[in-house]
Amino acid sequence: MKSITTLALLLVAGLSVLSIGCANKDTEKMNTELKQFLTAFEAKYAPLGKEANLAAFDASLSGKDEDYKKSGDLEILRSTMFSNKEDFAKLKKFRDSGAITDPSLKRQLDILYWAFQSRQIDEKKIEEIIRMEKGVEKKFSTFRAEVNGKVYSDNEIEDILKKSTSSTELEAAWTASKKVGEAVSADVLALVKMRNEAARSLGFKNYHAMQLELSEQDPAMIETLFDELDALTRDAFASLKGDIDTYLAKRLNLPKEQLMPWHYQNRYFQEAPKIYDVDLDAFYKDKDVVALTTKYYAGIGLPIDDMVAKSDLFEKPGKYQHAYCTDIDRLGDVRVVCNVKPTYSWMGTLLHEYGHAVYSKNMDRAMPFFEREEAHIFATEAIAMLFGRFASNPAFLKDVVGVPAAEADKVADASRKSLRLEQLVFSRWAQVMYRFEKAMYENPDQDLNTLWWDIVEKYQMIKRPAGRNAPDWASKIHIALSPCYYHNYLMGELLASQLWFHINGAVLGNADPMTQSFAGKTAVGAYLADNVFKLGRSLFWNDMIEGATGEKLTPKYYAKQFVN
Numbered sequence: 001m002k003s004i005t006t007l008a009l010l011l012v013a014g015l016s017v018l019s020i021g022c023a024n025k026d027t028e029k030m031n032t033e034l035k036q037f038l039t040a041f042e043a044k045y046a047p048l049g050k051e052a053n054l055a056a057f058d059a060s061l062s063g064k065d066e067d068y069k070k071s072g073d074l075e076i077l078r079s080t081m082f083s084n085k086e087d088f089a090k091l092k093k094f095r096d097s098g099a100i101t102d103p104s105l106k107r108q109l110d111i112l113y114w115a116f117q118s119r120q121i122d123e124k125k126i127e128e129i130i131r132m133e134k135g136v137e138k139k140f141s142t143f144r145a146e147v148n149g150k151v152y153s154d155n156e157i158e159d160i161l162k163k164s165t166s167s168t169e170l171e172a173a174w175t176a177s178k179k180v181g182e183a184v185s186a187d188v189l190a191l192v193k194m195r196n197e198a199a200r201s202l203g204f205k206n207y208h209a210m211q212l213e214l215s216e217q218d219p220a221m222i223e224t225l226f227d228e229l230d231a232l233t234r235d236a237f238a239s240l241k242g243d244i245d246t247y248l249a250k251r252l253n254l255p256k257e258q259l260m261p262w263h264y265q266n267r268y269f270q271e272a273p274k275i276y277d278v279d280l281d282a283f284y285k286d287k288d289v290v291a292l293t294t295k296y297y298a299g300i301g302l303p304i305d306d307m308v309a310k311s312d313l314f315e316k317p318g319k320y321q322h323a324y325c326t327d328i329d330r331l332g333d334v335r336v337v338c339n340v341k342p343t344y345s346w347m348g349t350l351l352h353e354y355g356h357a358v359y360s361k362n363m364d365r366a367m368p369f370f371e372r373e374e375a376h377i378f379a380t381e382a383i384a385m386l387f388g389r390f391a392s393n394p395a396f397l398k399d400v401v402g403v404p405a406a407e408a409d410k411v412a413d414a415s416r417k418s419l420r421l422e423q424l425v426f427s428r429w430a431q432v433m434y435r436f437e438k439a440m441y442e443n444p445d446q447d448l449n450t451l452w453w454d455i456v457e458k459y460q461m462i463k464r465p466a467g468r469n470a471p472d473w474a475s476k477i478h479i480a481l482s483p484c485y486y487h488n489y490l491m492g493e494l495l496a497s498q499l500w501f502h503i504n505g506a507v508l509g510n511a512d513p514m515t516q517s518f519a520g521k522t523a524v525g526a527y528l529a530d531n532v533f534k535l536g537r538s539l540f541w542n543d544m545i546e547g548a549t550g551e552k553l554t555p556k557y558y559a560k561q562f563v564n
Contacts, residue, residue, distance in 0.1 A: 026099060027099040027101070030094065030097050030099040030100065031099065031100060031101075031102060031105060033094070034094050034100060034105055034109060035105065037087075037090060037091075037094075038105075038108055038112075038368070038369075038370065041081075041087070041112070042369045042370070044081065045078070045081055046329070046330070046369060048074070048077060048078055048081070049078060049329070049330075050328055050329040050333075051074055052071070052074035052075055052077070052078045053326055053327070053328045053329070054328060055067070055070050055071040055074050056071045056074075056075070056326070057312075057326055057328070057335060057337070058070075058071070059071040060141065060319065060320035060324075060337055061312050061316070061319050061320070061337070062318060062319070063138070063141050063142050063317070063318025063319060063320075064318070065138070068134050068135075068137070068138045069134075071134060072130055072131055072134035075130050075134070076126070076127050076130050076131075079119060079126050079130060080123055080126065080127075082115050082116050082118075082119040083116075083119040083120060083121065083123055083126055084116075085120070087116065088113075088116045088117070088120055091109065091112055091113045091116055092113070094109055095109060095110075095113055103538075104368060104371065104538065107371060107537070107538055107539075108368055108370045108371060111370050111371065111537060112370055114214045114215075114216075115214075117202065117214060118202070118210065118214050120202055121198040121201055121202065125194065125197075125198060126198075128194065129191065129194050129195065129198070132187055132190065132191055132194075133191065133480075133481060135187065136184050136187050136188065136191070136480045136481060137480075137481055139180070139183055139184050139187075140180060140184065140320075140321075140477050140480070140481070141318065141319070141320045141321065142318060143179075143180040143183065145157050145173070145176035145177045145179065145180075146176055146179075147172050147173055147176045148172070152173070152176070153315070153321060153339075154177070154321040154322075154339075155315070155321070155339060155341060157173050157174075157176070157177045157267065158266065158267070158345075160173040161173055161174065161262065161264075161265050161266060161267065162265045162266075162274070165251060165252055165253075167252060167254065167260075167262075167263070170262040170263060171260070171262045173262070174261065174262030174267065175262070177267050177475065178267075178470060178472050178475045179475075180474075180475050181470065181471045181472055181473065181474035181475030182470060182471060182474075184474050184480060185471035185473075185474035187480075188474045188479060188480045189444060189448075189474075191480065191483075192207070192440060192441060192444045192483075193444055195207035195441075195483065196441060196444065206441045206442055207441050207483065207484065208437060208438050208440075208441035208442070208483075208484045209441075211483065211484035211485075212484065215376065215377065216376065216540060216541060217376075222434075222487060223438075225491070225555070226431060226434055226435075226487065226490075228555060229427060229431070229490065229555060230431055230459070232555060232559055232563055233424055233427050233428065233563060236424055236563050237424045237425070237427070237428050237461070238461065240420075240421055240424055240425075241461050243275060244264070244272075244273055244275055244421075245259055247273070247275040248263050248264070248273060248275075259462070259463070260462075260463060260465055261456075261462055261463075261464075261465065264462065267475075268429060268476065269425065269429060269460050269462055270425070270426060270429040271345075271422065271425065271426070272418065272421040272422040272424075272425040272426075274418075275421070276414040276417050276418050276421075277411075277414050278411040278414035278415055278418060280344035280391070280392055280411075280415070280418070281343050281344045281345075283344070283397055283401055283403055284342050284343055284344055284346075284347050284401070285342050285343070286342065287342055287347075287401060288342075289340060289342055289343075289346055289347045289350055290308065290313055290340060290350065292347065292350075292400055292401060293308075293347075293350040293351055293354055294308055295400060296351070296387075296390075296396075296400050296519060297354055297358060299400075299519050299520045299521075299522075300518055300519070300520070300521055300522060300524045300525040301522035301523075301524070301525030301526055301529075302358040302361075302362065302525040302528075302529070304354050304357060304358065304361075306332075307334045307335060307336065307354070307357050307361060308336075308354075310333065310334075310335045311335045311336040311337065311338070312335070312336075312337050312338075313336065313337075313338045313339075313340045313350075314338075314339065314340055315339045315340075319337075319339070320337060321339055322339075322477065323336070323337060323338045323339070323349050323352075323353050324336070324337050324353070325337075325353045325354075325356035325357050325360070325384075327360040327373075330360075330363070330365075330369060330372045330373070331365060332361055332365070334357045334360045334361045335357075336350075336353045336354060336356075336357055338350060338353060344391055344392065345391075347391040348388045348389070348390075348391035348392070349388070351384075351387040351388045351390055351391060352384040352385065352387065352388030353384065354387070355380075355383045355384035355385070355386060355387040355388060356380050356381075356383065356384045358383070358525075358528075358533070359374055359379075359380045359383045359384075359532070359533050360374070360380070362528075362529045362533040362534065363533055363534060363536045364534040364535075364536065367534075367536050367538065370537075371536045371537045371538045372536050372537075373536060373537050374536070374537065375532070375535065375536070375537055375539060375540075375541045375544040375545075376488075376537075376541035377485070377488050378488035378489070378491040378492045378495065378541075379492070379495065379532070379541055379544070379545075380492075381488055381489055381491070381492030381495075382491075382492040382493075382494075382495035382496045382499060383496075383499075383528065383532070384492070385489075385492050385493055385496040386496040386499055386500060389419060389496070390517055390518075392415045392418055392419050392422075393415065393419075393517050394408045394409065394411065394412040394415050394416075394515075395408075395515055395516055395517035395519070396517040396519065397411075397415075398517075399517045399519035399520070400517065400519050416514065419562075420562050423493065423558075423561075423562040424562060424563070426489075426490075426493070427490060427493070428459045428460050428461075429459075429460060430486060430487065430489055430490035431455075431459040431490075432455050432456055432459050432460060433476070433478065433479075433486035433487070434486060434487040434490070435455050435459065436451065436452055436455050436473060436479075437479065437483065437484055437486065439451060439455075440473075440479075441484070448471065448473055449469050449470060449471055449472070449473070450469075451473075452472055452473040453468070453472075491553070493558060494553060494554070494555050494557070494558045495545065495553060497557040497558040497560070497561045497562070498545070498549050498551070498553065498554065498557045498558075499528075499548070499549065500513060500557070500561065501513060501557050501560070501561070502548070502549040502550070503518070503524055503527060504516055506550075507523055507524065507527045508521060508523060508524070531547065531548040532544065532548055535547075541553075
């Protein structure tokens with residue numbers, strides 16, 4: 001009896017060993033197949049991606065129909081790669097198998113799976129969406145506001161809104177700038193419905209929800225965060241809004257109750273009006289802001305000379321009027337597009353855009369291609385914002401711009417108040433964008449013109465023009481061409497503050513962070529390169545943040561810096 005039992009046990013043990021051996025072989029086979037798939041897909045995607053990025057860059061500079069057509073054609077080809085049903089089936093098989101255990105392989109699999117999942121719709125529908133987006137992009141790029149027969153660029157409109165004290169002139173400039181909304185609103189609404197249709201065909205509630213979920217963001221968590229930020233900033237903003245209204249009413253010789261959107265020195269009230277006794281533009285009017293940006297990044301150990309050489313930084317006819325950074329090939333060819341003037345705003349924009357650039361440039365190029373991108377889009381926004389804030393920093397004025405210490409010290413208090421005001425004004429504007437897009441994608445057939453002003457009044461606390469019924473929402477380019485993205489800017493601001501305090505404390509040992517510019521501190525560049533940039537997307541974004549700062553993303557540092 002004993003010998004039979006022993007024989008049975010040996011047989012079971014043998015079968016177990018055999019089973020484990022087979023399982024190991026299956027796992028090894030599955031991992032090998034995934035590696036082969038990734039290698040083959042990269043070999044096709046990388047060169048096409050580079051060509052598409054270059055074409056988009058060229059089109060944004062020229063504004064020419066043929067360049068936008070070429071860019072659209074290449075974007076369709078790139079997008080079509082991710083709509084391939086056979087490749088998606090393979091990725092699903094790899095994912096469902098549970099056999100992919102290597103962390104890097106598993107991460108690449110997830111990244112590609114999410115990219116494919118969002119494009120598992122009819123290829124003709126994808127092409128239609130891309131064509132329409134390119135058409136809308138061209139309309140924005142080539143639009144120029146017209147006032148009394150004279151044509152104005154966006155920069156010139158902003159200049160009028162900042163400097164004029166004539167309500168008639170201000171209203172005319174503001175109203176003219178909104179005409180682009182009328183030109184694109186029908187196309188944008190069609191895009192919204194097409195995006196929703198695509199998202200629902202994939203099992204998502206709507207396009208807004210899909211965009212969050214496929215970028216590793218829980219829609220419920222984002223809503224909770226924005227509710228928390230609303231409560232956190234509401235009273236502080238209301239108090240500062242009172243100060244703004246008092247200042248503007250006096251400046252414009254108007255009763256407060258007559259202040260209208262065109263009186264707030266910006267097309268959208270997304271930037272703070274200049275209410276403090278400091279003219280930051282005066283510090284930059286005779287400066288080469290590109291040279292200052294280059295000098296600053298070199299000083300912290302993140303040189304940008306090569307990227308500046310390939311960028312396009314000044315105005316020209318037909319050129320895209322905004323600013324952006326593009327990583328052409330994930331191998332260091334990173335470029336910036338701007339329309340630079342020697343102003344405080346453009347100083348901040350250059351610091352911001354090259355913040356994006358140093359993130360892209362300094363990723364570990366030995367890292368797998370599909371991990372070689374930012375941990376999350378808001379993580380690169382955080383780096384851009386961290387540096388963009390320095391344009392008004394008194395220490396930056398002294399250390400980088402060369403403003404005499406006594407002169408910089410005179411404006412220190414007003415400069416800090418200005419930055420606080422900018423942050424709170426922007427935080428409320430970001431609430432508008434997030435709330436409007438969320439509601440629009442939930443129900444695009446509602447009265448969007450009214451919805452826009454309802455949300456503006458609630459979160460920005462400015463009045464809608466009496467009787468106005470125009471698609472002002474469509475005049476904001478992000479709603480058309482960077483959909484469901486804007487909330488990442490405010491999340492980026494939270495992370496920027498978290499990094500700011502961590503760098504000052506743990507990296508530099510600064511007792512008073514408010515007096516620091518990081519200028520000449522190569523430890524800053526080394527810290528960011530090692531703890532953020534080089535990691536790419538190898539980690540879930542909140543795990544990267546916890547590793548870099550010791551905590552997951554939290555609004556407490558933003559509140560400490562700008563609210564409390």
